[in-house]
Amino acid sequence: MNTKDLINHLTEDIIKLYDIKIPITDIDAVVEKLGGKVVNTSELQHKMENCYIKKHKDAFVILVDDRVKNSPNRTMLIARELGYLFLSMGYQTNRKLWNEWTDDTVYKRNYAFRTEDVKKEWMAYDFALALMMPEDEYRKIANQYSEGNQIKTRKIAEYFHVNLTAACLRGEKLGIIQSVI
Template sequence: MKYVVLNYDKLIEHGFEKAIFIDNLAEKIINAYNIQIPIIDMKEVIKSIGGRIMYKNNYYELINGNIIKTHDRKFDILLPILNKNSNNNFTIAYNLGHIFLHMGYRTDFLLWNKIIIDKQYKFISSKQEKQSEYFALSLLMSKNIFLKIFCKYSDDNTVDMTEVANYFNVSISQSRRRASFFRINKRKYKMSVLKKCPFCGNRAIIFPRDLIKEKNIINEMEESFNNVFYSIECEHCGASIVSISLKKVIDKWNRRI
């Protein structure tokens, strides 16, 4: 059985740090279960994790989904039958957030053991709802891939959020919410502020990398909130520069000696 290491103390910290924790948890789950991004069908992801999607008639009771622990290693997510032919990826990912964060499935053995088999669970706490909503965004649009796709569809003063949303099979509003967390939108960090490559004169793009793997800036670790730093790289010759924030990396790239 696969378990994801989960430190529940992180869930009671300040909002920004809590969001970073949920981001990292989603990344661990993606890696543990070899989830391919973009996710085309969340039902297949649920199946690989040990769950099922069940459709029932009680629309208003199940509008956001209910959860049942059916076995020590299994669970069901109940959705209204009227939504059977709709794109339920976000709703399913949202409920999966509750299952991992608030029920302890494969993350907290003691908490999961307290969950009663065959009892329906619905989480109505606003704090828990926000945590699970953010988990859904983090799972469907994992941070590294999201930033790459965001930059791919950025051109001068605009970002085509329709293309970003279509890539991840989510709504435009959901893709905008994901971008807002990283503080990137068409009013900030416009692609037009990047100067051409100083070596070959071609276009450069911004994308994230794992901070831990880069020994040359490991001393900046304490300044980083999410173990990710940003790289600007020329699409043509590969010339690059890195920093721990978008603003710093843009300033470094645009600086000319």
């Protein structure tokens, strides 16, 4: 199974297991269902990222910069952190890996842009796309907002409560939307 299919299956399983309603209208409530907590903070104002995740005992905390509290990108930032949580930290998927993380240690990204680091970044973002816009639901909504060969991606973004870039990228990755040059 390739990485894309693995991520799609994992997010589908999480959605079913935790009875997450699609579209996700409250990402903070989803985080709580998963056993975590979202904390808005001003402590990240001088950090490279607007959002970080850290292990806290057998749970987790997602720290979100106050400056993005009302941003349309907030949902995708938090969903991406959930990607790191499940894929890179092993939360509820790999007990050995999860136990290697020290309590209250923030998941650090490596910005050396080595191939493996870039792959982890894209995997986390692909997880976010798949969680927020599951394939079957995306196809259904894309069909609903299609006229001929035109797809109203803005309507898709509004339906899923994500930004336009995320809605377009998910459509591209599913082969529904052709990339725009």
